Amino acid sequence: MLREATDSETADHGPVTGRAGGLARTAVPLAVLGVAFVVISLAATSVGRFGVPFPHVLEIVVGRVVPLHRSWTDAEQNVVLLVRLPRILLAALVGGGLxxxxxxxxxxxxxxxxxxxxxxxxxxxxxxxxxxxxxxxxxxxxxxxxxxxxxxxxxxxxxxxxxxxxxxxxxxxxxxxxxxxxxxxxxxxxxxxxxxxxxxxxxxxxxxxxxxxxxxxxxxxxxxxxxxxxxxxxxxxxxxxxxxxxxxxxxxxxxxxxxxxxxxxxxxxxxxxxxxxxxxxxxxxxxxxxxxxxxxxxxxxxxxxxxxxxxxxxxxxxxxxxxxxxxxxxxxxxxxxxxxxxxxxxxxxxxxxxxxxxxx
Amino acid sequence: MLELAGVGHRYVRSRWVFRGLSLRLSPGTVTAVLGPNGRGKTTLLRCAAGLLTPTEGAVRRDGPVGYVPQVHGATFGYRVLDMVLMGRVRHVATFGVPGRRDRRAAWDAMARVGITHLAERPVTELSGGEAQLVLVARAVASGCQVLALDEPATGLDLHNQVRVLNLMRELARQGMTLLATTHHPEHALHVADGAVLMHGPTEIGAGAAADLLTGDRLSALYGIDVRIARVDQDGRPCRVLVTDYRAS
Missing domain, CATH: 1.10.3470.10 (ABC transporter involved in vitamin B12 uptake, BtuC)
Incomplete structure (x- = not known):
């Protein structure tokens, strides 16, 4: 029979610290990496031979979901949506998978x-x-x-x-x-x-x-x-x-x-x-x-x-x-x-x- | 409870390791398996634990048997807590992760084994004795009432040998059933209620430790003169093993 852990044990070092420590170990690195991934992907979409300003990249991407006032050119939209975005998605898939x-x-x-x-x-x-x-x-x-x-x-x-x-x-x-x-x-x-x-x-x-x-x-x-x-x-x-x-x-x-x-x-x-x-x-x-x-x-x-x-x-x-x-x-x-x-x-x-x- | 009835095992296209072994282990007891190298002690243990299906005979278990393997180098430096949690495999869904109850069982097992202070240490940085205790805690965390331990005190210094043996006694006192192989008859003298002496494939003695762990029996088992001496330890009788080191 497993002996029941007493309350003091649970409070001292039991599942409580286990979970708090686990949160710092699990959630923080994943949150940092998740944010970094989004930022780096959008930044990568803006750089290249044909530069697209970062705010425009954001607007073009967000504009696919919610209607926005159009402040970008067609060329910029084509570069972002048809050339760079699929490429970045593919690189992310392949890199994450490997x-x-x-x-x-x-x-x-x-x-x-x-x-x-x-x-x-x-x-x-x-x-x-x-x-x-x-x-x-x-x-x-x-x-x-x-x-x-x-x-x-x-x-x-x-x-x-x-x-x-x-x-x-x-x-x-x-x-x-x-x-x-x-x-x-x-x-x-x-x-x-x-x-x-x-x-x-x-x-x-x-x-x-x-x-x-x-x-x-x-x-x-x-x-x-x-x-x-x-x-x-x-x-x-x-x-x-x-x-x-x-x-x-x-x-x-x-x-x-x-x-x-x-x-x-x-x-x-x-x-x-x-x-x-x-x-x-x-x-x-x-x-x-x-x-x-x-x-x-x-x-x-x-x-x-x-x-x-x-x-x-x-x-x-x-x-x-x-x-x-x-x-x-x-x-x-x-x-x-x-x-x-x-x-x-x-x-x-x-x-x-x-x-x-x-x-x- | 663990019961072996006429159990025998042979590896494919090989001789019988042992045959016709019958054994009944009751809760609250420690049983030691002794024998020279290569007589099938570990094979017997693995059959009892269900890691190996015996070629003949039947093994009856009330529930799964926790197996404590010998300590070996770890590849990845998991924390001790995570290592003990891995004993909970049977209680965690295939695609799941351990939950609150599993963590509680792990902490409880570490407390019983006396290693809560090691919880955050990587297993790669433990001493041999600590690593052995972690493996015992992992088996305890599994919730198994029967443990099969493969040479639990081998390779440890004297202090840690005593620590592991006392832990085994304590777990038995709490109602668990323990089956352990050992190369140290002295360890068996200290902890065992029952003994299994593996002379050869069919010459196996099984019974009460008091009947089997005698000078004559051990001498026959190891082919060397062994005597049991009684010494007085602060007024308590204590049995020790005396070997003739001049014999070859």
């Missing part, structure tokens, strides 16, 4: 340095995408193909690493490298046989990773799998905590780890496939963002997962704004995130090397 996927994978593999690309999912998904491009199958098949091959890649990595209960990080990284290399080779094969005048340029540009060709149709297409996957991950956020203890511990408190892990992996594959299908391979977001957020809010996925979604959205909207404003032309977004992400990974690796390699 960051949530990275955070969930890091918990599932019990390692803070795992990301969708490291475990080969992105390579698998890109094979599905380029196959759809090669055969001219259209957007729905591009998402479907990316999803199927993404899941397949994930299953391969899992199959290689799941034979032992405690998987060293080296094994996961190697399995991911092998799987990634395999699918990259197949992607190369597809680009080799693609028609150099019609499909090849589309494939190459798509593989570089970009949200430049964003339209509301693409946003809708990406939103379905990404939001579905993110919703599943966020609603499982507390069970993901338990899963991250490892199979033995998770089972000892009554969780069925294998079932939950497959649910998480399928959700991540859904997110990554949706992201890869509309924007190609945008790497390092899923690795860097959750790690940075964890340094701020701690490892509890009840906060970490939603915070990663917001931070990932902010990060990619910011990066994409740099991509289109840094130079007169346009730097592909995937190239930019990799140039920033790889050195960041290096720093994290150095800071964590003892814990990473000691962990079995």
């Amino acid at each position: 960051a949530a996927g990275g955070a969930a994978l890091q918990a599932t593999f019990r390692n803070p340095l795992v990301s969708p690309e490291i475990i080969g999912v992105s390579s698998g998904a890109s094979l599905g995408g380029v196959l759809a491009l090669l055969f001219g199958l259209g957007a729905v098949f591009q998402v479907g193909g990316a999803f199927c091959f993404g899941v397949f890649a994930l299953a391969l990595v899992y199959g290689i690493t799941a034979s032992r209960s405690a998987v060293p990080v080296l094994m996961i990284v190697l399995a991911g490298v092998v799987t990634g290399a395999f699918f990259s080779a197949l992607v190369s094969l597809v680009t080799y046989v693609a028609d150099p005048y019609t499909t090849l340029p589309a494939i190459v540009f798509w593989l570089l990773g970009s949200v430049a060709s964003a339209t509301y149709a693409k946003v809708t297409l990406a939103a379905l799998p990404i939001l579905a996957g993110v919703a599943l991950l966020v609603s499982l956020r507390w069970r993901i905590n338990v899963l991250s203890l490892g199979d033995e511990d998770a089972a000892s408190v009554g969780l069925r780890p294998r079932r939950l892990r497959w649910a998480v992996l399928a959700a991540v594959a859904l997110v990554v496939a949706g992201a890869v299908a509309v924007s190609g391979v945008i790497s390092w977001v899923g690795l860097v963002v959750p790690h940075l957020v964890r340094m701020w809010v701690g490892p509890d996925h009840r906060v970490l997962l939603p915070a990663s979604v917001l931070m990932g959205a902010i990060y990619l909207v910011g990066m994409d704004t740099l991509a289109r404003t840094l130079t007169a032309g346009e730097v592909p977004l995937g190239v930019l995130t990799a140039t920033v992400g790889a050195p960041t990974f290096f720093v994290l690796l150095r800071r964590n090397r003892h814990r990473i390699w000691d962990h079995a």
Whole structure:
């Protein structure tokens, strides 16, 4: 029988402080990130080759909902609503989705340095995408193909690493490298046989990773799998905590780890496939963002997962704004995130090397 | 209550780990499982806790059994409170998060185990003894009345060994049923009401600790001369284990 907690205990340190502390830990970071996301997105809408004053951006966006006195030009409205807004929405979806996927994978593999690309999912998904491009199958098949091959890649990595209960990080990284290399080779094969005048340029540009060709149709297409996957991950956020203890511990408190892990992996594959299908391979977001957020809010996925979604959205909207404003032309977004992400990974690796390699 | 009837287990395409084990654990008792390495102590524990389905025989439980695994390094630095809360998985809906009742159960479990002062500490910064107590608190928070503990005092310094053993006695006094593996017959002497001696797959002795934890039985179990000496500790009789360290 559990002994009833006395009143003094409850008042001293019980659920009362638990909740007040929880509010500061949960609500404050999420509120800060939420406000930052809205402000940064609107600011990003105003900057670019064709500058739109920030008040006009606000009026144009608000004017879609409530009728306002028109103080802006048609050109400004077109730039904001037809060019920049879909692009920013797409970057936010992809960034938020990849960051949530990275955070969930890091918990599932019990390692803070795992990301969708490291475990080969992105390579698998890109094979599905380029196959759809090669055969001219259209957007729905591009998402479907990316999803199927993404899941397949994930299953391969899992199959290689799941034979032992405690998987060293080296094994996961190697399995991911092998799987990634395999699918990259197949992607190369597809680009080799693609028609150099019609499909090849589309494939190459798509593989570089970009949200430049964003339209509301693409946003809708990406939103379905990404939001579905993110919703599943966020609603499982507390069970993901338990899963991250490892199979033995998770089972000892009554969780069925294998079932939950497959649910998480399928959700991540859904997110990554949706992201890869509309924007190609945008790497390092899923690795860097959750790690940075964890340094701020701690490892509890009840906060970490939603915070990663917001931070990932902010990060990619910011990066994409740099991509289109840094130079007169346009730097592909995937190239930019990799140039920033790889050195960041290096720093994290150095800071964590003892814990990473000691962990079995 | 926990009852094992003719339980045996073998891993796929492997020899029997143990067979024909029958055991009945009553509330308020501690039962120690002893045996040399590799005789299936942990396998027995996992069968009893329901983590493993025995190949033959039946395990009867009144409710779920809380399993306390051995301490190992944590990957993520969850706070102790959050770690203990994770014991509430069975009470939280699949898509839910722990609520007020779960937090209360966690605080209560921490109070029973005596670790409320650690609540805000990350589990990655705990000593081995503290980490062991957190795992016990997590199992207590689950509300299980039966606990299966895998070598709960192994790897701890003397002070923490005594602390964990006294905690086990206290939980039993409060009416819980405990089953624990151990490599220390002395620990069994201190806390156990019942004992299971695993000599070999079918040679298993199960019964009252007073009958089984004798010099002769332990000598046969470990293949080394073991005697139980009685010493006087401030007027109270106390049994200690004497081993022949010259034997190899």
